[in-house]
Amino acid sequence: MVTLCYQSSFLFLKTNDNQFMETNTQTDTQKKSIETHSSQSWLENLLAEKIKKNPQFSLRAFSRMVDVSPAVLSRVLSGKRKLTFNLAVRIADALVLAPFERELLYSFYLSNEPADAVTEKSKKEKELSMDCFNAMKEWYHYGITQLLYIESFKEDPKWIAKMLSISELEAKLAIDRLLRLEILDRNEFGKIYRTATHLSTSTDIASAGIRHFQKQILEKSIASLETDDISERDITSITIAINEDQIPQAKAEIKKFRMKMSEFLATGEKTRVYNLGIHLIPLSKSTNGDIHELS
Secondary structure, eight states, X not given: OEEEEEETTEEEEEEOOOOSOOOOOOOHHHHHHHHTOXXXXXXXXXXXXXXXXXXXXXXXXXXXXXXXXXXXXXXXXXXXXXXXXXXXXHHXXXXXXXXXXXXXXXXXXXXXXXXXXXXXXXXXXXXXHHHHHHHHHOHHHHHHHHHTXXXXXXOOHHHHHHHHTOOHHHHHHHHHHHHHTTSEXXXXXXXXXXXXXXXXXXXXXXXXXXXXXXXXXHXXXXXXXXXXXXXXXXXXXXXXXXXXXXXXXXXXXXXXXXXXXXXHHTSSOOOOOOOOOOOOOOOSOOSSSOOOOOO
């Protein structure tokens, strides 16, 4: 399980690890046709269409696009291996699927029980799983929860959109989603506030959302390097030869530093939302004999 936690004014992730609006725009005929497919046949048809358009396209090329081995993809297509949510997201991103196609692909993971076994409760749980995924993957959900700490905050999609440089629609949908997930709530006067609710979902769904979020933050860092004055940002790094056995302790120390720096920066009147990111990444292959594979 992965939990999105709110403590004091800080947001952090606790692990035991584009199109924003995913509305359904297909016709009834398309919908009925698509719904007759299993994940296996639907993915097979996708691959067949790619090969038809480009004879050089292959299972191996498809597997490279979604960053899994051809063997794993082959087993998914043959029905011998279940489609994971992580793989569903990778396929949707790689093939730039339309919103309704993306929704359908995700449903293959979320709807494992027979249709006659689906209850209102299980349907609601699936809807919350998708809400949870979207809240974790889009950076501005985190931004909105922190904007509430700014004294001049306005619960106005136009104001929020301007502050975060997103669309008004994205701002409105994000607030609605955070309210559904009970991360935000309203007091007796109708004013919005942050709750102490912890947002939980399966590790598979959460890891897909978190990975997407981290990519967005890295892209934001690159953009900041080009657009923000050096007095408003700090993007620095150091390259060092390390003892890999020290990595677990280093990660623990980095976590403590993040929290300490967050507390320091949040002292006094809050006027702007920032992201504090620290990256410890390998630049060379290991020489200690161990094979490190990315999960």
